[in-house]
Amino acid sequence: MYLYSNCVGTFVFNQNFHIREKVYFSKQESLKNSRLIEKGKILDSEKKFLDKFKNIENLRKTKDKNKLARVLPKFRKFHKKFYEKNIFITKNKIRESVTKDLLIIQTISSIEEYNKVINMLVKRLREWYAYYFPEIEEKTEDNEKFVDIILKKSKSNLKKELNVGFSMGKDIEQKDLDAIFELGGQISSLYSSKNKQEIYLEKLMLERCPNLDAVAGTTIGAKLISLAGSLRRLVMFPASTVQLLGAEKALFRHMRNKKRYLPPKHGVIVQHPLIQQNKKSLSGKIARTLADKIALAVKIDYFKGDFKGKELRKEVEDKIKEMK
Amino acid sequence: MKLLNNKFPGIYYEKRKRMRLYTKNLTPGEKVYGERLKRKKDEEYREWDPRRSKLAAAILKRISQVGLNVNDSVLYLGASTGTTVSHISDIVGDKGFIFALDFAPRVMRDLVFLSEKRKNIAPVLADATQPRKFLHLVSEVDFLYQDVAQKNQAEIFIKNASTFLKPGGFAFLCVKSRSEDVTKSPKKVYSKVRDKLEKEMIVADFRILDPYEKDHCVFICKKK
Ligand SMILES: C[S@@+](CC[C@H](N)C(=O)[O-])C[C@H]1O[C@@H](n2cnc3c(N)ncnc32)[C@H](O)[C@@H]1O
Numbered sequence: 001m002y003l004y005s006n007c008v009g010t011f012v013f014n015q016n017f018h019i020r021e022k023v024y025f026s027k028q029e030s031l032k033n034s035r036l037i038e039k040g041k042i043l044d045s046e047k048k049f050l051d052k053f054k055n056i057e058n059l060r061k062t063k064d065k066n067k068l069a070r071v072l073p074k075f076r077k078f079h080k081k082f083y084e085k086n087i088f089i090t091k092n093k094i095r096e097s098v099t100k101d102l103l104i105i106q107t108i109s110s111i112e113e114y115n116k117v118i119n120m121l122v123k124r125l126r127e128w129y130a131y132y133f134p135e136i137e138e139k140t141e142d143n144e145k146f147v148d149i150i151l152k153k154s155k156s157n158l159k160k161e162l163n164v165g166f167s168m169g170k171d172i173e174q175k176d177l178d179a180i181f182e183l184g185g186q187i188s189s190l191y192s193s194k195n196k197q198e199i200y201l202e203k204l205m206l207e208r209c210p211n212l213d214a215v216a217g218t219t220i221g222a223k224l225i226s227l228a229g230s231l232r233r234l235v236m237f238p239a240s241t242v243q244l245l246g247a248e249k250a251l252f253r254h255m256r257n258k259k260r261y262l263p264p265k266h267g268v269i270v271q272h273p274l275i276q277q278n279k280k281s282l283s284g285k286i287a288r289t290l291a292d293k294i295a296l297a298v299k300i301d302y303f304k305g306d307f308k309g310k311e312l313r314k315e316v317e318d319k320i321k322e323m324k
Numbered sequence: 325m326k327l328l329n330n331k332f333p334g335i336y337y338e339k340r341k342r343m344r345l346y347t348k349n350l351t352p353g354e355k356v357y358g359e360r361l362k363r364k365k366d367e368e369y370r371e372w373d374p375r376r377s378k379l380a381a382a383i384l385k386r387i388s389q390v391g392l393n394v395n396d397s398v399l400y401l402g403a404s405t406g407t408t409v410s411h412i413s414d415i416v417g418d419k420g421f422i423f424a425l426d427f428a429p430r431v432m433r434d435l436v437f438l439s440e441k442r443k444n445i446a447p448v449l450a451d452a453t454q455p456r457k458f459l460h461l462v463s464e465v466d467f468l469y470q471d472v473a474q475k476n477q478a479e480i481f482i483k484n485a486s487t488f489l490k491p492g493g494f495a496f497l498c499v500k501s502r503s504e505d506v507t508k509s510p511k512k513v514y515s516k517v518r519d520k521l522e523k524e525m526i527v528a529d530f531r532i533l534d535p536y537e538k539d540h541c542v543f544i545c546k547k548k
Contacts, residue, residue, distance in 0.1 A: 006460035037460045060459070065486065068459075072488065075463035076397060079421040079446075086423075086446035086461055087439055090432060093449040097429035255507050 001056040003049055004071050007034050007085040008078050010045040012053070017070040021049065030085045031092055100208050101230040107201045108222035114194040121187050122147065128180050133169040135162055147187050211297035214309025215290070215316070216272065223268045224294070235302040242298075243269065243291035269294070274316060282323055289319045325364045331389045334415035336369060345372040345380050347414035351441050356410040370414065374536045377408040378471060378498045381536035387544060388529045391494025392467050397421040399465045399488050401452040401480070402472035402498075405434040406445070412469070413442045420444055423462045427451045453480050455487045462488060468495035473503045478520040481545075485525065489547045495525070501539040510539045521545055 001020070002013040007030045012021040023045045025033055033043050037060065042050075050056060059067055075082070122143045130137045133155050139162065140146040149158070159167060198218070205213040205221055209231060212221040227245040228234035234242070244251055246267030254261040266287035269275065274290065275283050293312045300308055325336040325346055336346040346362065346369035353368070355361060360371040374381040383390070392398070396416045403409045403424035413422055424435055425448040432449045439445040450458035452472050468489045470481050481497045489495055499517050501510035514532075521527050525545040533540040 034460060038457060068487070069464075072462075072464035073490065078463065079397065079444075082421075082423070082461070082463065083439070083443060083446045086448055087436060089461070090436055090447045090449045094429045094432055094436070252506050 001053050002067065002071065003046055003056050003058045003060075005033065005037060005043055005046055005060060006075065007037075007089060008075065008081045010043060010049065011071075011074075012049050012056070013059075013071065013074075017074065019074060023048075024081070025085070027084070027088050031089055034085075034089050099230065100204060101225055101232075104201065104204050104208065104222050105226040105229075107197055107204065108219065108226050111194060111197050111201065111219075114190060114197070118143070118187060118190050118194065121183065121190070125180070125183050125187060128183070131170060132172055132177065132180065133158065133167055135159075135164045135167055135169070144191055147184055147191065151181065151184050151188055209298065209301035210307055211300045211305075211309040211312065212294065214307075215297045215312045216269065216294050220268055220272055224298075227268065231298065231302055234298050237295070239288070239291040239295040242295050243267065243287050245269075266291075274320060278320060282320070285323055286316075286320055289316050325362070325367070325369055328383070332383065333392075333394050334417070335372075335383065335390075343384060345374070345383060346370060347372055347411045350414050350418065350444070354441060356438065357405070357407050370411070372411050377411060378533060378537060378540060378542060379408050379411070379469070379496065381533045382496075382531050382542045382544075384536065385531040385533060387531050387542070389494075389544065390496070391528075391544060391546070392416070392496075395419045396466040397463065398423070398467045398469060399462060399484065400424045401468075401470040401484060402426060403435055403447075404428075404431045404471075406438040408469075408471070409435070409445060410438060410442070413444050416444060418444055422446070423448050423465065425450055425452060425458065425462075452484065455484050459487070464488060464490055466490055466493050468493070470496070471498040473498075473500045475503060477504060478517045482520070482524045485545070485547055491547055493547050494528075495545045495547065497521070497543045497545065499541050499543070501541075510541070514541050518543070524548075 001015070002017070004011050004013065007025070009022055009024040011019050014020050036043055040061065046058065059071055062068060125147065126137050129150055136149065136158050137146070140149060201222055202218045205218050209221065216224060224242065224245055225231055225234055228237060244264060244267045247264035250264035254263045265284040269287055269290055270283065272290060275286050278286060293316050297309060297312055325338060328335045328337045334347060336348070338344045338346065349361065349368040349370045355370070357376065359373060362369045362371065372380045374384045392412065392415060394415070394417050397420060398412055398416060400409055400412065400422055403426045406424065409422060409424045416422065422445045424445050426432055426435065427450060429449065432447055435447040439447045448458055448461050450461065465488050468485050470477070470484065472480060477497065477499050481495065485495050499514060501513045504513045504517070518527060518530070521543055525547055527543055527545050529544045531542050533542065
């Protein structure tokens with residue numbers, strides 16, 4: 001006799017592989033039992049038959065392909081049941097797949113999109129506003145500050161502050177100005193939404209991976225998780241891969257034509273302040289040290305070890321001092 | 325609309341300037357991915373875009389047979405959002421059945437919506453590399469289709485064919501050269517895959533999908 005269970009039910013087969021007994025699962029049972037089957041556990045419905053029949057072999061884990069090949073065709077007539085069970089099981093799996101990592105990934109992507117949109121709109125605002133008062137546009141390089149200033153201060157005040165005697169800007173009509181300020185107001189609220197998301201992201205990161213956050217910084221840490229797909233997958237990468245995450249294009253180019261293209265030195269971690277603030281000639285070396293410590297930090301976070309982020313970052317800084 | 329030929333049941337064509345493929349819409353009035361719908365007599369057909377579906381591309385590259393029949397049950401590995409799955413669903417019809425598997429929850433969401441409209445598709449969220457982990461969600465099938473665009477495509481294909489495909493059943497494999505090895509030329513990759521397949525199965529036909537799909541090929545195999 002043989003025993004076999006799937007999402008449809010538990011079945012007893014005789015030596016000729018005819019179904020002798022069966023138990024069908026309800027929707028909820030099929031979900032519960034599928035989970036148990038995936039973990040390799042024995043089901044309650046199976047225990048009953050294992051007790052009842054002395055000489056019975058459970059085929060679920062059998063290595064004997066021939067026996068399996070006798071059983072699987074018997075389930076062709078159950079397609080309607082497979083349909084119902086699979087839809088329910090899959091819906092549950094999709095629900096369970098939503099993790100904090102995915103929230104981190106959506107947030108960092110959203111912040112990057114805010115940046116793109118804001119940059120585009122500020123460019124437009126600068127062009128537009130410059131008809132009215134180009135002198136402030138030219139003096140204020142920082143975008144956020146620029147938007148803030150023109151919304152808060154009038155042209156006459158600004159003229160005084162900057163000591164502009166004669167402005168090249170034209171005093172356009174109020175209704176024309178309103179259109180410009182409408183755009184400015186929108187950009188300003190985009191900035192504040194983006195800032196809120198950055199604060200939220202930091203919270204998420206501190207909850208999920210404080211060590212990574214401390215060593216890599218919130219933005220780069222989140223981008224690494226995003227590139228890997230999850231913290232779990234990031235843990236599995238060696239430091240050398242972490243170092244190159246975000247440089248896949250350059251890496252593939254190099255692999256296809258080693259003579260023509262040099263291998264990339266770093267991926268997203270190049271944006272790290274410790275690389276940006278130091279000499280370019282050191283960037284490859286710093287990237288390696290940083291990647292080493294990031295890989296370590298990620299391991300601590302994933303396996304829920306104690307906080308060591310500050311020390312790790314200090315170790316990177318010390319190593320950089322030795323390089324100089 | 326004419327049947328393409330008797331080796332390709334359920335697949336129709338129309339010859340304009342170029343050849344256009346169609347399948348008979350199982351859910352009339354509904355599009356799946358923005359394809360064109362066409363009414364002929366009392367039937368509605370969905371145009372089958374060879375740039376979106378490797379099976380359609382292989383047919384237009386004149387593959388000698390598909391091995392897919394009306395009423396067949398199918399295991400589809402790498403179902404994604406169901407573009408090709410939906411046409412196979414048209415072909416096998418409401419007495420056929422498809423286990424549509426993918427391991428990405430994101431695409432599975434769309435596949436669940438599709439299954440709710442098409443009762444011959446069961447969505448399975450699982451990893452194709454581990455048939456033992458989804459054994460309990462699938463039955464034996466008449467036809468195997470694989471398009472997973474990842475490493476070890478031949479090994480995954482053979483493993484699944486040996487577990488789920490009926491003896492003598494046909495199996496269709498799409499190979500993406502770059503997923504196998506970015507550094508090797510597509511030709512070398514294809515011939516390596518072919519060697520592996522030939523050890524376990526009968527390779528009935530082979531097509532390179534250019535110009536529909538760059539650096540992809542397909543094999544149609546038969547289980548011994
Ligand atoms: C090129 S797409 C398939 C397109 C689809 N066959 C069509 O024609 O409409 C490849 C799909 O395979 C899935 N995939 C890759 N590796 C897989 C695996 N090991 N198990 C299950 N699905 C996998 C990916 O998630 C992706 O959706």
